[in-house]
Amino acid sequence: MRGCSFTAPPRDWRRLPPQPRSPRQAALPPAPPGAGWAPGPRGSRLCPRPRRESGGAARAALWRPHGLCSAGDLWQHQFQSLDSKSLHTPLTALQQEQIQQLSHKRLQRMPVQYVLGEWDFQDLTLKMRPPVFIPRPETEDLVSLVVEEEFQKCENSALCFPVPVPHPVILEIGCGSGAIALSLLRKLPQSRVIAMDKEEAAVDLTRENAHRLQLQERIHIIHQDVSHSCAKQLLLWGPIDVIVSNPPYVFHEDMASLDAEILRYEDLDALDGGDDGMRVIKTILALAPSLLKVSGSVFLEVDPRHPDMVEHWLQAQPDLLLTLRAVHEDFCGKPRFLHIQKQSSWQLCET
Template sequence: MTTLGALYREALAAFRSTGLATPELDARWLVAEAAGSPATAVTLDPDRPLAPDAAERARAYIARRLAGEPVDRILGNREFWSLSFRLGPATLSPRPDTETIVEACLAVLPDKQGAYRLLDLGTGTGAILIALLSERPRARGRGIDKAAEAVKIAALNAEDNGVANRASFSVGDWMKGVDGPFDLVVSNPPYIPSADIAGLDREVREHDPLPALDGGVDGLDAYRAIAADAPRVLAPGGILVFELGIGQEEDVATVMKAAGFDLLGPARKDLGGVARALAGRLA
């Protein structure tokens, strides 16, 4: 019978041979998940025998990883802001870089007991909105996405993380048919120029939903649409916060200024030093 340690070594050898960036971590998480064990068990209990169905499941996970599927897609969930989020084919997997957007939003919503009204456009898993609601217990929010499947997953994530009574999710095309007022509109929109999609990493190109990536010819289509309509749904002095792609700060700043927003300083940088979150207040 196969043991936990033997299967881990099997996965590790396969991942190393194909040059995966984090073979030890990938092997540990996938084998432990297949076995229904904590990741530490791979080290602490390597001689634990695995039932045939668990070993079969682990080898299926290994094959999917070797085919380029990201670990979080295989596991079906991703941690973000110390919360757990379900994933689906219609959602992006929330990245650590996007936590910079949460930080930027919290900075402009300083009252921890404020009854803020929040709107998250292109909500996906609901990660940004749910993280904000977890930090502002009297705030309420709405998340909108064009994909019905994403909306369902976001609602489940709100339930899982204890904020379902303060969050609602609906299918929509940005703010069409939405009435305010909101104190803050936030969005991590599609921002990759269409011509650049083919050159993305395989894990992104083949497993992230294309509508959540493709920002049009120059990558700015969604920024223009959202910034132009945001004044209609924002309260006086309301704030718009965007996630930025690499090198987009100047262009998005121009779009926001043209729509009537005063920038609240330069963009906030992520841990890699990339300008990632840009905020503006409605003049």
């Protein structure tokens, strides 16, 4: 489709059957009970995550409650490139030392993503290091929602040819490792992304991952706190089509109950959303109208208690011209993702 080229999901993309395992994956021993569990949003233990059988299945199998894994799991990841004959060869002294080092880190409650130094998100393998926030599995659905929305826009614009479809400009607030921004760049080849984070470690890691994936030409990375940002800084490519964020949304009173892996190693500012979990959410929404095109969208990952709170807050802020368009559930059936849209003043009056 002219002016609208990107990797579009199939119509029934949410119901695709599990993909067959590769010979190397099939040769791995069965995972012990509980291997299908994944840390829930922000590390809580919520529900079983269906096993992902596509790329990176060996690493995906390491998702356990709070990132737990056995020494055998670490061995599988560290030496998964060995052929079957090598699996029966005694470990060298160097290999034994590597396993001991990995196991020692894990015994110190270091999250397995930091132990391994990399992790899979969507179809990407990203570098990971503390204290940069570790992307959770459900956040992959946030990326899919943005891609689906762009696919729908592209379909609708087909009725208006020969008017070309502009290249979507996406802003990610709180980029962390770059998981969301880089996944969108990979799935939407015409897009450009502005990625911002207040932490220098996160900005550096996003930049490193962008270069590793050869996506650095279409991403502009900003070391900036959103609460101190102005529209002019973020409009270098013109008005924004989509703002996406997995902001800090844990209620402050819940922070103390987080797992030791999180409290010891991850950046707690990437988790703590203030008394109502909405401190950064409100900042993003207050800034959005000055950045978005009319009909532009904001996609947020939030706490299940937030959809009603956000809707009421927007209703009390009519000058923002933002409306809650949809609430989407995560794989546990929890209301987790918000789609908020900017409207013109006359559209708002009609609604």
